[in-house]
Amino acid sequence: MDLDRARQLVPALVQPLPRRKRTPSSFEYRPPPLRFPLPPLEFTWPELQTVRSPAELTVFDFGAVSLALELSFNCQRLA
Numbered sequence: 001m002d003l004d005r006a007r008q009l010v011p012a013l014v015q016p017l018p019r020r021k022r023t024p025s026s027f028e029y030r031p032p033p034l035r036f037p038l039p040p041l042e043f044t045w046p047e048l049q050t051v052r053s054p055a056e057l058t059v060f061d062f063g064a065v066s067l068a069l070e071l072s073f074n075c076q077r078l079a
Contacts, residue, residue: 029061
């Protein structure tokens, strides 16, 4: 995947991933993946509530994509 071209098409942030101390330097992502902030997504959970979730997409040059969602909701027991 051409990450430079993707950055020209859609606003994105370079997302260097931290390497753990014991991880060999050969495991470093080169080029670093891109992070695309997304508009909040809305989910309706049965018997809970509607939740707006901040979301972002991380795209790697080898074609992998990771979607991160932050879900918070109030679980109150129905009497």
